[in-house]
Amino acid sequence: MTRWVMIADLRRCVGCQTCTAACKHTNATPPEVQWRRVLDMEVGEYPTVKRVFVPVGCVHCADPPCMHVCPSTATRQRADGIVTIDYDLCIGCGYCAVACPYQARYKTDTASFAYGDAPMENEAAAFDPGRLGVATKCTFCSDRVDAGLAKGLKPGVDPEATPACVNSCIASALHFGDKEDPESNVSKLLKENEHFRMHEELGTDPGFYYLWDKTVKEGYERGGGGT
Amino acid sequence: MSYGPKPWIQLHWDVRAALNFILGGTGGGFILFAAFVPAAPQPARIALLLGLALVATGLASVWMEIGRKLRAVHVFFNPFTSWMTRESFVAVLLFASGLAAAWFASAQLAALTAVVALAFVYCQARILRASKGIPAWREPTISWLIFWTAIAEGAGLFLIFSALAGMPVPTLVAGGLVLAVVARAVAWSVYSRRVEADLVPKARAAFEPAGKQLYQLGAIVPLALMLTGGAIESLATAAAALAGIAALGAGWRFKFVLVTRAAYNQGFALPRVPVRGR
Numbered sequence: 001m002t003r004w005v006m007i008a009d010l011r012r013c014v015g016c017q018t019c020t021a022a023c024k025h026t027n028a029t030p031p032e033v034q035w036r037r038v039l040d041m042e043v044g045e046y047p048t049v050k051r052v053f054v055p056v057g058c059v060h061c062a063d064p065p066c067m068h069v070c071p072s073t074a075t076r077q078r079a080d081g082i083v084t085i086d087y088d089l090c091i092g093c094g095y096c097a098v099a100c101p102y103q104a105r106y107k108t109d110t111a112s113f114a115y116g117d118a119p120m121e122n123e124a125a126a127f128d129p130g131r132l133g134v135a136t137k138c139t140f141c142s143d144r145v146d147a148g149l150a151k152g153l154k155p156g157v158d159p160e161a162t163p164a165c166v167n168s169c170i171a172s173a174l175h176f177g178d179k180e181d182p183e184s185n186v187s188k189l190l191k192e193n194e195h196f197r198m199h200e201e202l203g204t205d206p207g208f209y210y211l212w213d214k215t216v217k218e219g220y221e222r223g224g225g226g227t
Numbered sequence: 228m229s230y231g232p233k234p235w236i237q238l239h240w241d242v243r244a245a246l247n248f249i250l251g252g253t254g255g256g257f258i259l260f261a262a263f264v265p266a267a268p269q270p271a272r273i274a275l276l277l278g279l280a281l282v283a284t285g286l287a288s289v290w291m292e293i294g295r296k297l298r299a300v301h302v303f304f305n306p307f308t309s310w311m312t313r314e315s316f317v318a319v320l321l322f323a324s325g326l327a328a329a330w331f332a333s334a335q336l337a338a339l340t341a342v343v344a345l346a347f348v349y350c351q352a353r354i355l356r357a358s359k360g361i362p363a364w365r366e367p368t369i370s371w372l373i374f375w376t377a378i379a380e381g382a383g384l385f386l387i388f389s390a391l392a393g394m395p396v397p398t399l400v401a402g403g404l405v406l407a408v409v410a411r412a413v414a415w416s417v418y419s420r421r422v423e424a425d426l427v428p429k430a431r432a433a434f435e436p437a438g439k440q441l442y443q444l445g446a447i448v449p450l451a452l453m454l455t456g457g458a459i460e461s462l463a464t465a466a467a468a469l470a471g472i473a474a475l476g477a478g479w480r481f482k483f484v485l486v487t488r489a490a491y492n493q494g495f496a497l498p499r500v501p502v503r504g505r
């Protein structure tokens with residue numbers, strides 16, 4: 001079995017938003033819709049305040065509440081863990097959006113473009129009226145993953161088969177791969193580093209991991225800066 | 228430790244969705260009493276149709292909110308896990324049995340309609356409970372709160388209806404109102420204590436006046452009025468109607484706040500911060 005997951009190394013992310021731009025370019029999302037966002041968070045209390053950049057988006061939960069609540073079966077889950085939306089089935093009720101603990105879903109009822117009412121050439125070329133009035137979210141670039149696999153490429157390793165945000169990351173903070181493969185890039189990263197998943201207590205088994213420190217080896221003490 | 232960005236209020240469901248919970252709950256509760264209160268055929272028929280009309284208006288209101296209105300029939304596609312689909316199926320049953328009960332003036336069909344109306348209210352409660360993204364909705368005890376709110380509203384509206392129809396105060400409804408407003412106050416007390424820790428201050432602030440009103444206007448005032456009506460016979464009908472208005476108003480305000488004002492998401496949280504420079 002395959003379980004595609006994404007990893008964000010919080011030590012590496014510099015908040016440049018290149019992943020956000022790459023996602024918008026690849027998926028032609030309208031203004032104010034960011035399937036891949038990077039939060040600029042200030043954490044801690046004076047004098048030990050830290051600034052942390054946190055990539056967020058759909059975490060492709062193994063047990064996705066959005067799919068369970070969807071009345072139209074538009075939201076589904078593939079065998080490889082990717083949660084999808086069928087725009088032709090979705091009725092745009094917004095139930096999935098209030099069920100998502102990650103604020104990853106968007107719904108735009110009218111067409112909007114970066115510069116006024118008229119689309120730019122690239123926006124016009126990528127405009128899909130089927131996405132109006134329905135829920136949308138990060139797809140883990142499933143079309144790129146599928147096309148890459150069809151060519152015998154390895155998602156997470158070969159750029160052509162890897163999500164656009166991961167490809168674009170200037171700091172190698174974002175990674176993508178198969179968590180079920182013990183030899184995959186993501187499995188190794190998870191083994192070598194301390195990690196967590198956001199809102200894990202809700203039991204949705206998210207497929208998005210955050211690295212925050214090296215794994216502590218026996219006999220060594222953890223460095224400062226944790227909670 | 229403080230983590231940003233802070234939770235913000237959900238904007239996916241607005242007053243149109245709130246109206247579905249408000250009118251659906253009131254209609255469901257009203258049908259329950261309409262089915263069992265002994266009345267002449269004509270008022271009984273009107274009461275049943277009024278309850279159905281309330282539910283229908285709520286559903287029409289939420290239909291106005293969906294992005295693809297002409298695809299609304301797709302709402303029936305996921306009865307296996309979606310409470311919204313289940314609510315839709317139950318609504319079809321409700322209208323079928325309710326209209327048949329009104330047409331044939333059948334007590335058996337009216338009783339069946341009452342059971343289906345309760346199922347409809349239950350589905351609405353579970354719709355909120357399944358919304359994992361909103362701490363104020365996902366608290367399990369919300370089911371009881373929504374259920375008893377619907378019964379209190381239904382009883383309240385029926386007392387108003389009785390007064391307008393010139394009927395004597397139905398004992399069943401009067402008893403139902405007393406039970407429901409007390410149960411609703413208890414349900415609110417349990418719910419608010421359990422959910423408090425998960426709510427951001429703004430959500431708590433939104434709940435505070437509406438919650439107080441569930442106790443004061445929604446429970447104490449109706450109970451006092453029902454006692455007054457019980458003690459002074461000449462005031463019974465008016466007191467019961469006023470008690471109904473109080474119970475109804477408090478419930479409607481609470482549900483409006485629940486859906487549109489206290490529905491903050493939980494934002495983002497980092498249980499760990501990155502350890503850099505090692």
